[in-house]
Amino acid sequence: MKELFHNLAQVTVIEDDPVVILGQQISLMWIVIGAALVIFMQAGFALVETGFCRAKHAVHVVSTNFAVFGLGFIGFFFIGFAFAFGGFSYSAFGMTAPVGKALIGSGDWIFLWQGGWALSGNAITPAVLGFFLYMVAFMDTTATIPTGSMAERWKWKSFVAWGLFCGAVYYPIIAAWTWGGGWLARTWSSMSLGAGYVDFAGSGVVHTVGGVAALTGAIVLGPRIGKFDKDGKARAMPGHHIPMAMIGSFILLFGWFGFNAASTFAATDVQFATAATNTAIAAAFGAITAMMWITRRTGKPDPAMMVNGMLGGLVAVTGACAFVAPWAAAVIGIVAGVLVIEAVFFIERKLKIDDPVGAIAVHGVCGVFGVLAVGIFANGSYGAGWNGSGSTGVSGIIKGDWGQLGAQALGAGVIIVVNGLLSYTFFKLQNKFTKGGIRSSAEDEIQGLDIPEMGVYAYPEFAGAR
Amino acid sequence: MKELFHNLAQVTVIEDDPVVILGQQISLMWIVIGAALVIFMQAGFALVETGFCRAKHAVHVVSTNFAVFGLGFIGFFFIGFAFAFGGFSYSAFGMTAPVGKALIGSGDWIFLWQGGWALSGNAITPAVLGFFLYMVAFMDTTATIPTGSMAERWKWKSFVAWGLFCGAVYYPIIAAWTWGGGWLARTWSSMSLGAGYVDFAGSGVVHTVGGVAALTGAIVLGPRIGKFDKDGKARAMPGHHIPMAMIGSFILLFGWFGFNAASTFAATDVQFATAATNTAIAAAFGAITAMMWITRRTGKPDPAMMVNGMLGGLVAVTGACAFVAPWAAAVIGIVAGVLVIEAVFFIERKLKIDDPVGAIAVHGVCGVFGVLAVGIFANGSYGAGWNGSGSTGVSGIIKGDWGQLGAQALGAGVIIVVNGLLSYTFFKLQNKFTKGGIRSSAEDEIQGLDIPEMGVYAYPEFAGAR
């Protein structure tokens, strides 16, 4: 379990101390600032995905990124939040450490919620609302990821169902199991695999979970018309607005400081500075490594690969950013910068899966690497006692402990299996019970989805763009 | 009156306590962060308005949004700030609660300023400067609103005069009356209409005030050439860059956390988390409700209406965000999502008023609804003693109190009448005394304002865009 309130729990021991109270108030401010930054990442995803798609689908792509914020939000508001975090007993400072009840595990085997449906109930204090805001932002990041891999050929109505499903059911499962006091975090802790499965800010909970849905969704939809020629050779379908995509990546970098640094929850836990700086380090090394790697492979510093290198570095460092030294963040970024390019090529050329923006490689592949990176690079300086373990700090292979890597590998495996099955089943069933399937008609796809689905052109006046 | 320094006033009782001092310092930091976020909203407005206009006017539209920041700022710097908040006596922590002097009311019947012209005088402490920064950002939001409804046909020089006028005179009036210790807030409090007129973060002070000017300005200018055909039927004039508009709405959402949450002023008042989360809830429900409503009406999830639904939800929750429960924020968003669409249609089809971006519906109509929403949904948990009332918390109809709604309705009525008359008179007089009027020549409008007014094309190389 991610000890969400580890820091808060410490300070609430003397909670009528005015200094402690002030610290808690500032911590809540920190969470709200973090939530705003993560929500702003939606704009970054919208720009990256729209820029990398073709002009005739631009309204559709940008609109899925826009609407998924509200769709996922509503699903999470009514159901998902209680589903993921209902096990909390909400006491001191509005919350306590989770009581260990979760969907499956800890002796309960069913999820016991004690509140949180539609944010109703007496327990809904400002602190709980701030926590909800931060968590709903993470969920929305997950929900956005498949809009990239499934772009240019996904029916609007089918997409709408995904947004609601992700917020209500799909995202909350691993969130509950990892951060909500669930079995996934606790089980391997009690089995003495390091501190059990840990994921500081969501390489697993957010990015792998989203990346797996991006993968199964792209498989169910199939490739865009014309993506592969008769011999199965992939054709380039260049993005229609490269500056848009690059600016989007900067917005993502900016928002990622909220994603990772504010995941300390406590403003009084200065490890947020370590998390923030490691985030930037991995982004920088990821971008430049990808620049060099793609230049080596193709002769040019392809901007799409530079962007994906930065994003891959960010995804990969997310789970480990509070646990590792700066040099390790650099190594994580370097590995991610190579990995993301090789994964893009492998997915396209070997698996013949069409992912217009590289979402599977960025979030899925680098997400899994990020989960494992905790077990490799964690240096034992942070995370003492997490998951109820006797650990003095999360420690990976570099500290001679292979147990943590075991817990991480098991965690990644669970996500891949559970979310793979769940999302594949969802898309398959949806495809079966939707008239004409979840994929747009060939006619609409060739014409561009903007007019048939959305009713407007992205750029009605720019010649060539409609 | 919005008790701007309610929170600060409490803590300054024991102001040599180091914990209190630290809390005040952090509160000032919170205000500065909030101000930066609100100022960033200018970029959001610029993108939304420019994206929804046509390419031949794009430089003009984006430039009005750019320049209004500085124009309004200068008017507010020299005159408006003293005009709105000069009644403060500036003592503890740089400010005290207002002394009740305002333009009209409280026995003075004239506005007594004690400082603040061009931010001069001994009273200008860092706290006053931080407060100024936050307030000037709110003023600039107001000033920007008419640049949408008056787009594509407004002379640059006439616009310049508006910017200065809004900052110096137009905005400060209601700000003084509502937030500056003025009669509008206090009078109905003393008449036992709830806690008197309250507006947490500006559904009235900012959005209704701006929306009213957007309405009168659009009336004085008249519709764009070709907007209505001979039979008075409105023609669609599609925005030239839909992704631009959608990204703008995300920037607005992001900045709105500064607008609403930082309006607690005190970082030690954790109700900022309630305000922030209610803001996001209303945005999500507004966007998705509008998506469904416009699909029901036209068959497609029109992106412009989705954007306006989100913005309508944001505007409507602004006044109430600290006073209501999450379910009420959802209801406010839902109502706003429907209301904004119906208002857009009504204004265009029934009133025959041409508003290229929907500013009147978003800010004016949803702003009035937001003012009233306080009187409907406030749940009594916040705002004890505001406006000098004996209230234990602002309470609306849902708590069985109709008095608050009365105060809100009177407040909205005053804004509509006073600002309606003032802005209509301003534009009319300006139109009369400007050679050729405040509207661009038909020749310039047809050609596009960019070359005749600004001297450059927005996109000199994109075929079709000039």
Added chain:
Amino acid sequence: MKELFHNLAQVTVIEDDPVVILGQQISLMWIVIGAALVIFMQAGFALVETGFCRAKHAVHVVSTNFAVFGLGFIGFFFIGFAFAFGGFSYSAFGMTAPVGKALIGSGDWIFLWQGGWALSGNAITPAVLGFFLYMVAFMDTTATIPTGSMAERWKWKSFVAWGLFCGAVYYPIIAAWTWGGGWLARTWSSMSLGAGYVDFAGSGVVHTVGGVAALTGAIVLGPRIGKFDKDGKARAMPGHHIPMAMIGSFILLFGWFGFNAASTFAATDVQFATAATNTAIAAAFGAITAMMWITRRTGKPDPAMMVNGMLGGLVAVTGACAFVAPWAAAVIGIVAGVLVIEAVFFIERKLKIDDPVGAIAVHGVCGVFGVLAVGIFANGSYGAGWNGSGSTGVSGIIKGDWGQLGAQALGAGVIIVVNGLLSYTFFKLQNKFTKGGIRSSAEDEIQGLDIPEMGVYAYPEFAGAR
């Protein structure tokens, strides 16, 4: 010297006081928030520079702005940070005031680093990491500046070398001398020239240093083909996307609050509010003054000049923002608004130097003015004891003290000479030892750099844009 830890040093006197500790924790949060904002400025620079360039080079321009973040970062990570700030002894709260050792000066004449290579060593606490993050962001701003003046004709590989060089060597020198306890700050303090050379947030360290490289780089590259006709008359080469440039300027304004306000380092030093508000004042007056000045000169409110006016005001107030009264910030903005326009014309028409975006005028000329402005407008209310002086507050001519202006002029002179020689030598040597020189081939330049250098078009579908 900028007393980076002046504020922190004060509070660490009683560092086991829980209030003091909490204040330090919040200060670190403030630095991290500031760093995120400054890093986001990269997006602003990317938009401004790309918008003002031509479509056929758009991928190249936006990609240099993207990649320079990582390139400069890596140079600074491995070498530059230790080079600039290695003299710190890192004790209380992770750092102490610098011990006066720097590249040249203070009796050492060599730079003694005690740690910081690749952020390794025991001294790397969260506080040091937060400080690194803030400082690397400032460095990257510097590194970005020449990408504007050298746009449209700079080989990618030559640019890559610049990014690494700037982060590793070029930026750290003046940073060490000014903010790292170096001789430039201390020497003139001991000579009783005011409080010695001071630069609050980097008019000199960042903007002049970057502007000088922009100048020498543009000289070495020479003007774009077709920029000057046979008679040496400059031709207009209009930017291809004006809305993009204007939005970029708003992002810069937003990020500048992190740049200037967070330069107090301490959240407990409320002068951050003064810095933030003066920043906004100078931006507003700079933009509107430039609007009026260019209208007077050419008859139209040219958007490029309005943008440069705002940026010029921001650059000019950066060094002085904590030391001056609001009226002085307004005057600084007004002067910068005129200065930047005249400088753009002078550089283009008299010096015949081609600077596609006006970077030399904005950062170089307004940067020097900003350095001098401290010596003119500082009002003695802030900066007591800085640089080890007996000063009761930095005071300029307006307080009757000409010594501070002397120190500032000497500081500006040193930057111009040292960085001018260093950057000119760097570009000249690079030009000599690079096959074909650092300038793109005429063929590539005429075709547009995007395909030959980057392999993709910016807008492959927009007619006219490739």
